Amino acid sequence: MGQLYFRQLLAGRDFAQATPYAAQMQNFVYLVGDRETGEALVVDPAWAVREIVAVAEADGMRIAGALCTHYHADHIGGTVFGIHIDGLSTLMEVAPCPVHVHRLEADGVRQVTGLSTTDLVIHDSGDVVQVGDIPIELLHTPGHTPGSLCFRCGASLVAGDTLFLQGCGRVDLPGANPDDMFRSLQKLRSLPPETVLYPGHDYGGPHAELRDVAAHNDYLKIPDLATWRRLMGT
Numbered sequence: 380m381g382q383l384y385f386r387q388l389l390a391g392r393d394f395a396q397a398t399p400y401a402a403q404m405q406n407f408v409y410l411v412g413d414r415e416t417g418e419a420l421v422v423d424p425a426w427a428v429r430e431i432v433a434v435a436e437a438d439g440m441r442i443a444g445a446l447c448t449h450y451h452a453d454h455i456g457g458t459v460f461g462i463h464i465d466g467l468s469t470l471m472e473v474a475p476c477p478v479h480v481h482r483l484e485a486d487g488v489r490q491v492t493g494l495s496t497t498d499l500v501i502h503d504s505g506d507v508v509q510v511g512d513i514p515i516e517l518l519h520t521p522g523h524t525p526g527s528l529c530f531r532c533g534a535s536l537v538a539g540d541t542l543f544l545q546g547c548g549r550v551d552l553p554g555a556n557p558d559d560m561f562r563s564l565q566k567l568r569s570l571p572p573e574t575v576l577y578p579g580h581d582y583g584g585p586h587a588e589l590r591d592v593a594a595h596n597d598y599l600k601i602p603d604l605a606t607w608r609r610l611m612g613t
C-alpha cells in the first residue's frame with residue numbers, strides 16, 4: 380500500500396444511503412491524504428458529512444481540510460429548491476478545518492453554506508495544497524461556475540462538474556459561461572493521456588483515463604470555439 384490515500388465515495392451507495400435524493404443525484408465525494416501522517420482532505424463534503432468523516436476515521440485518517448470544486452449545494456451543502464443538503468456547515472461542527480476555494484467562488488460558497496470568510500482559504504490557479512507530504516495542484520476550470528476548480532494529485536484528476544466520463548457540466552445555470560467551459564475542457568484535454576479522471580457525478584462511470592474519455596466524450600472532440608458556440612447555441 381502506497382503513501383497516497385485516495386477514496387472515491389458515491390453518495391447514496393457508499394454513504395448517505397438513508398438521505399433523500401442522494402442516490403438520484405449520484406455525487407462523488409473524495410478523500411485524499413497521506414497515510415504516513417494520517418491526514419486527509421475531503422473534496423466536496425455533502426449529503427451525510429458525519430458519515431464521510433467516519434469513513435476517514437475508520438481508515439485511520441483525520442480530516443485536515445476541505446477542497447471545494449464549486450459552490451453548488453449538491454457538492455458543499457445548502458438549500459436548493461427547498462431541500463436542505465448536509466455539507467460544509469456540518470463539517471465545521473464535527474471536524475473544523477480550513478476550506479480551500481477559488482477566489483471567484485468564495486462569495487458563492489459563503490452564501491450557500493453560511494460559512495464565514497475566516498473559514499475559507501482563497502486560492503488562484505496553480506496553487507498547491509499540501510496534505511502531509513502529498514501535493515495537490517489546483518487548476519482553475521471556469522465554465523460551469525466562475526471559480527470551478529479541478530484537483531490534480533499524482534496521476535489523478537478530480538474534476539467536479541467540469542468534466543464527466545460522458546458530457547460536461549451544465550453551462551445554462553447562473554454564473555455559467557459556455558466559452559469558458561470550452562477553454563477549460565481544452566485545458567483538461569491537454570493533460571497527460573494517462574491521467575485518470577475522477578468526476579463529480581457518476582455520469583457514464585466512476586473513472587477513466589483521459590485518453591479513453593477523449594475518445595468517447597463528444598464534448599472533448601469539438602475542435603474550436605466557433606464550432607462549440609454553434610453546437611451550444613450561443
Ligand SMILES: [Fe+2]
Pocket residue numbers: 449451523540548
Ligand atoms: Fe454543479
